[in-house]
Amino acid sequence: xxxxxxxxxxxxxxxxxxxxxxxxxxxxxxxxxxxxxxxxxxxxxxxxxxxxxxxxxxxxxxxxxxxxxxxxxxxxxxxxxxxxxxxxxxxxxxxxxxxxxxxxxxxxxxxxxxxxxxxxxxxxxxxxxxxxxxxxxxxxxxxxxxxxxxxxxxxxxxxxxxxxxxxxxxxxxxxxxxxxxxxxxxxxxxxxxxxxxxxxxxxxxxxxxxxxxxxxxxxxxxxxxxxxxxxxxxxxxxx
Numbered sequence: 666x667x668x669x670x671x672x673x674x675x676x677x678x679x680x681x682x683x684x685x686x687x688x689x690x691x692x693x694x695x696x697x698x699x700x701x702x703x704x705x706x707x708x709x710x711x712x713x714x715x716x717x718x719x720x721x722x723x724x725x726x727x728x729x730x731x732x733x734x735x736x737x738x739x740x741x742x743x744x745x746x747x748x749x750x751x752x753x754x755x756x757x758x759x760x761x762x763x764x765x766x767x768x769x770x771x772x773x774x775x776x777x778x779x780x781x782x783x784x785x786x787x788x789x790x791x792x793x794x795x796x797x798x799x800x801x802x803x804x805x806x807x808x809x810x811x812x813x814x815x816x817x818x819x820x821x822x823x824x825x826x827x828x829x830x831x832x833x834x835x836x837x838x839x840x841x842x843x844x845x846x847x848x849x850x851x852x853x854x855x856x857x858x859x860x861x862x863x864x865x866x867x868x869x870x871x872x873x874x875x876x877x878x879x880x881x882x883x884x885x886x887x888x889x890x891x892x893x894x895x896x897x898x899x900x901x902x903x904x
Contacts, residue, residue: 697746697868697903702739704875704899707732708760708782715882715890727767728780733760735782737897741790749793754809756786766821779820782891786813788843803852805871809843815881815891837881837891845875847901868903875899 709732713722737758745751761781765773788811796802818834819826826833850870851858861867874896881891 695862695868697743697750699743699752700741700901700903702737702741702756702873702899702901704737704739704873704897706735706737706875706877706895706897708735708784708893708895709733710782710881710889710891711893712890714892715888724780727778728762728764731762732895733762733780733782735760735784735895735897737784737786739786748795749791751792752790754786754788754790754811756784756788758782758784760784776822778826781818781820783816784813785815786841787811788841792847794849797849797852801852803849805847805849807845807847811841811843812838813841813879813881814838817889817891835888837889838883839879839881839892840884841877841879841881843875843877845873847871847873866904870903871901873899873901 709730710724712724735758737756739754739756741752741754743750743752759782761779763777763779766776766778768774788809790807790809792805792807794805797805814836816834816836818832821827848871850872858869861870875898876894876896878894879892881893882888
């Protein structure tokens, strides 16, 4: 009888850990290799900063002072994961703006003109995500310094505009620094986050706000100044 009671207690005790274990609020982390980001923001080139224009702003004269809607996709590759995460990223975006073309004598015409940009970024990335993965603190600050190249072109009547010295298109090179903060969504539903990881291979997901200071004028060269400082907001997915 005593042996039967002891055996019963042993079986009960082995079942207790399964009953007691609950998912931790601290996000779990399977091996990661990189991240993908999708972001939206407002961009307006600071053409008035070009010295030869004497403060005039040809962009605002045609398109007004409203921002262009810029959409970007970024791919990141991690090479360090320890006290934070470090890596490199490559991203590309697109923005356009249309307005009535100006007549030579002044005033709007019936023809439409457009300005288009295709920003391409090469950046280093550092995220201070150690507190998030160690203790479940959901805010992750980060910084992304790098280079940017912005091809641009102007259209009129649906075609690239023809200027006296050639077609209205070109590209500008410069440098930039982006900094922001991400909110780790895993902490809201840890169990769902683990399922997302297991089923789709998405380790972690974030919402973020990011501020970019970009100096895009061929490092002080002549021509259009495509520099700007702007906010972007988006979604990031680690994989």
